[in-house]
Amino acid sequence: MSLVEHLRELRKRLAIAVAAILVVTVTAAFFYEAITDFATRPILDAVGCRSAFAELARGEDKTCARLVLNGLIAPFSLALKVSLATGLVVAAPVWLYQLWAFIAPGLHRHERKYTLLFVGAGVPLFLAGGFLAYRTLPVMARVLLDFSPAQVDNQLPLDELLDLIVRMVVVFGFAFELPLLLVMLNVCGVVSGRKMLGWWRWMIMGVTLFSAIATPSTDPLSMLALAAPLWLLYALATVVALLLDRRRARSAAGGPSDDEASALDFTPEEIEEPEPEPVPAGRHA
Template sequence: MLQPVRIRNKDPEGRMPLAEHLRELRNRLAKAVLAILVVTAGAAFFYKEVIDFLTRPVLESVGCPTSFAELAAQPANTTCAHITINGLLAPFTLALKVSLVAGVVLASPVWLYQLWAFVAPGLHKRERKYAYAFVGTGVPLFLGGAFFAYQVLPRTARVLIGLTPHGVNNLLPLDELLDLVTRMVVVFGLAFEMPLLLVMLNLTGVLSGRRMLGRWRAMVVGITVFSAVATPSTDPLTMLALAAPIWALYFAAVAVSLLGDRRKALGERRV
């Protein structure tokens, strides 16, 4: 005798069992990784242009003159760096590394959306409308942080190269330069995502705006320490140039969270 098929009622709030939750995590990760790989493969065809774009500001700030006229016009005590590359496999490694970084940055709309889509089922139905706002805000913040690092790097490079003793040639390997550039671009981009993470924690009820405001001193100190570690230069102006916008973004996230908590409290009182 055939057994009747049981129809599973769907949870109106989107909750799911642990097995389905893990399956959802696997699917979201697979989509994010696939997007990064596809963009990385496309960027591999233009890796030379990407390398030129990433290193041009630094090379213009610290590179040695290439002509006699430029060399004659340069002050005698000016230090510079000669760009080098060593090893047979070094060009291939550089191409792979640069393409992967480009894939992570350019595919950020996809993996940011997948991150939010995984968290969204834990929210109430009315709160899921913030999905597009999350992606729409997260991508500009990440790209803004990356662009900020791109602008700060030439000043940092001039300070570091300026420590070279006079009369000593500074040989700067291209792979080390790219490591520095890509690390700062990614670190700055992720640092600018911090306020968005705080707002997301506030929406899920994990962290209240009042609690964030009460920890502002510790956050300011933590951001300052992070900026000192993230910037390779010992120049305090470069450190403050990174810390100041993150401070502003943190207090903006606190303000948004406080307004959200107040709106939730008023809604509960009406109910």
């Protein structure tokens, strides 16, 4: 394909992806209150807020923190933010496929295989991290709200609460991609399994420090909720890297495969003097 044809293909893929995101975003705008209630319900239940979302927003339930919005355009900004985030998440299969359809024609067969394997493993890992954050946030909320002085009415800005939820889900999701990144580097020959095995002390310390910074609460339970799965995933990535290294070493010892060319030896050799041609009988110089 020429450059112009590549640009046309890119424009087509982008148009389909943007159209899918816009359709889901516009649809989600009509249900943004229900989506907001779904996102904040675990945290509100954890702090004892059993009332409906509308009752909390009006402040009719005095037994728990009140949800508030600051500013004239805050309600519109909140609806736009929730709808757009829903559009990006729900339409992810469409725009991810469009990205893959644009890149795939330029990849070799083995590159497509590895790409599909990494995408197939990366999506569940990200979803697992996001789900863990969604289930851990209530514990964080209880710990953080316990710092409020007695007889003080705690008001929760709804936009800040949603920002915290989205940030935690994204941080946990990308943190779960760490072992996949290490395996990818091992496949590319950048990091060996032995090196990863030798880094385990530093990785435990680094993961623990990262978990302490990433989780907003000060309780060790929230930190361990992120650190412990990352420790296990790093151990699993190290085992996979060691197996891949052993497989590559075995393949190298067995010589090239049927579809690979053997290595060429470009070492120069000495050329012997040519032997004189025999003179035929009966022929004289």
